Amino acid sequence: MSVIKNVLGQRAALVALLVCAMLALSACGKKNLRDGDDMPMAGMGDNSDQGMGMQSGRDIDVRGLEGIDPADRAMFTDPNNPLSTRIVYFDLDSSAIPSRFSDAIQAHARYLSQHPNVKLRLEGHTDERGTREYNVALGERRAESVQQALVLSGASASQLSTLSFGEERPAELGSSESAYSKNRRVEFIYTK
The missing domain is CATH 1.20.5 (Single alpha-helices involved in coiled-coils or other helix-helix interfaces)
Structure with a gap:
């Protein structure tokens, strides 16, 4: 006991x-905001939870865009631009990319092909179910699946790297299907 x-x-x-x-x-x-400002930094995610990334004419740095020229960052934070989708979500125990992410994959591949010096790290994640070893392997398969789709759409393999965190970095804590669905993902991290 x-x-x-x-x-x-x-x-x-x-x-x-x-x-x-x-x-x-x-x-x-x-960001430290002036009194009266209540706009947080734009986060990563699909178009439904993206901010505009601009506040009072000041460019707000967004995690995962450090490798993007500041002049181009507005494209990545405009919810009407497919580049603003910087997370691909997956079904349970799957590394197959849902078709709803096709436009985003193609837009990122096109951007990468037009900017050969830009690097993109694909970070694979899972929900908490399964063993640590299984989840690290599944996160890697998800990241590699997105990497392959980007290469097939025109990106150079030399611009891409993958990393799996498995279940170690949940986007949302909890044991509900809602939390699980947000944790089964690959995040796009543009690096310097």
């Missing part, structure tokens, strides 16, 4: 630590 309490206590401490880390990271994602 004490072993169970010890394990549960360690798990609760880990969850608390993760929640604190997520809150700290979320606080880092906001």
Whole structure:
């Protein structure tokens, strides 16, 4: 019984630590704003949760766009531009890219082919179900699937790299299908 309490206590401490880390990271994602301003930095995601990326004429740095020329960043934050879709979401236990992401894949491949010095890291993620080893492998397969689609659409393989975090960096904490669906993803990170 004490072993169970010890394990549960360690798990609760880990969850608390993760929640604190997520809150700290979320606080880092906001720019110091003047009184009266309440617009946070534009985040990554599909078109439904993208901000415009501009505030009072000031360009807001967006995570994952560090390798993009500041003059081009508006294309990546305009919700009407397919480049603003910088996360591909996947079905459970799948690395097949849903067809709804075809326009975004083609737009990113076209941008990469027109900018041969730009580098893109594809970060694969999973939900918490499955073993750590399985999830790291699934995250890698997802990232490689997006990499292959970009190359087939015109991007150079030398511009692309993949990295899998498995279940280690959830976009949303929780054990609901809503949280799981946000965690099964590949994020596009443009690097310098």
